[in-house]
Amino acid sequence: MMKINDSYGEHFILLGFSEHPWAEFILSLLASGFYTMTLMGNTVIILVSVLDSRLHTPMYFFLRNLSFLDICFTTCIVPQMLANMWGSSKISFVGCMVQFSVGLALGSTECVLLAVMAVDRYVAVCWPLRYTTIMHQQVCHIFATTSWLSGFANSLFQSSLAMLLPLCGQHRVDHFHCEILIIIKLSCVDTRPTESKMLVARMIILIIPVSIILTSYALIARAVVRMKSAEGRKKAFGTCASHLVVVSLFYGTIMFMYLQPKNNYSQHQGKALAFVYTIVAPTMNPVIYTLRNKDVKRAIRKVFWKDSI
Template sequence: MDFLNGSGHEDFIMVAFSDQPHLEKILFVIVLVSYLLTLVGNTIIILISSVDPKLKTPMYFFLTQLSLVDICFTTSIVPQLLWNLKGGKAITVPGCAVQLYAALGSGSTECVLLAVMAFDRYAAVCKPLHYATVMNPRVCKALAGISWLCGAGNALIQGTITLQLPRCGHRYIYNFFCEVPSMIKLACVDTHSNEVQVFFAALVLLILPLTLILISYGFIVKAVVRIKSVQAWRKALGTCGSHLMVVSLFYGTVIAIYARPNSSYAQTHGKFISLFYTVVTPTLNPLIYTLRNKDVKRAVGRLFRRSPDS
């Protein structure tokens, strides 16, 4: 018996915020506004990166990929969350499976993509003369494709293993969406091996990309220090600052959940941490890149004015 064929296909009941009904109306407004901002902000980035010739660079190609991932990630979660906050606590077993695969796949893709973006920044700062050769369109497309394939592969493996666990009638999910740690808690068998599997998946798709990001920025700092120029520091900060902020927001919250999926901290505060990285972070990403990037702000201005901006 497993998640998909056990207990007569009874719906799962999500009770993430049921013990705090006074928060549900407030959260509904916050989540709805955040979701709309996510859709609008990321769509604008995708649009301007596609039509503005000044943004036809590897950096904005990967930023477009990140925006697409964020749209997929939030759309796999937020509509169901809004329904839950309005009182509809149930989600069908097939719906839960689809949400698990979609959220896990897009979230894993973002982990790898952020590491790819760090490598792009390393090439731009440390290998400026060879940047066009190193990050040519073929390489960029290959790196983006690898990111998506890693996400899909992780979702297929982890999602399938998790859904095969017997749940023996357990159907109350103490979270607002179907994610691996919450689903493992429903199992009625020893889940130690599953927790170990989640931990190793976190090492590969969280810790390894984060390590590569830190190494890339270590080389960037070393290169800038060698130049000993205030202008170089400002340029490096302008080039890498937005990416570092996004990395900090995303990785900090995800690692808190997936590095120790069955810890008391993850169980007690997991729903609020999950709310941050599934709703707040995708909303902040386009704002961070827009507010801190003059090229993007100018491109947005050109888009809405529909006139060239010198």
């Protein structure tokens, strides 16, 4: 019978990029810059979408959820990462478990939320006259709640399995944060049964949302092509293209990392991909939705510069 982990009260050593000190210094500066941009940009999106009544629509309701999610996700990773790079590389066992559990929950929630946003765009483009009827407030809250609950349920399942694995004194984590795939590698028992269960959970939380996204955008593309108005096609394409950029960056890196065969996994490659989807990708959300969206730019001017429009 598998024993409950006996490492409570001990510490892990996060190696990060310590084998390349100059690269680690540069990456720490980049992480600081991206984190600052993520906090500022997503906070602005949340504020303007709450304060400007014209942005009280389903699209911006889900965008607020995404912005809040990105703030929490990066805050779960980056401060500890910078503390390790600039000071002590130690993290307590409990702190490590909390970090990968919460990080996994937030990342899983984003997977589902991006699929929900794709469905919202499908209804907006393909059923414009019935959009407000279909995507009413109650439906939006159900979709958002489902995203959060499914993400945390996935994390609870996978984290529980990981925490049961005995580590047998293995405390050196070859990563810049506590990542569940790396923690599993520290175990001194056969992890194949556990990894098989986790793979099924990862496929469910990744493949189903991706299938929904691809189906939604295939239907959107067909509807856009059939539009008679060139202006309508341009507006629909611009709105959906920005969403696809976020989706592609997030899903592309995370699926390559979590669904590739174990024997093809490279630790250096894993760190680079993790840096992209945990630090770079959350920064793209405010950049794309503010620089390419006239409604958001107008709301920012109104809220922060009191510019009457």
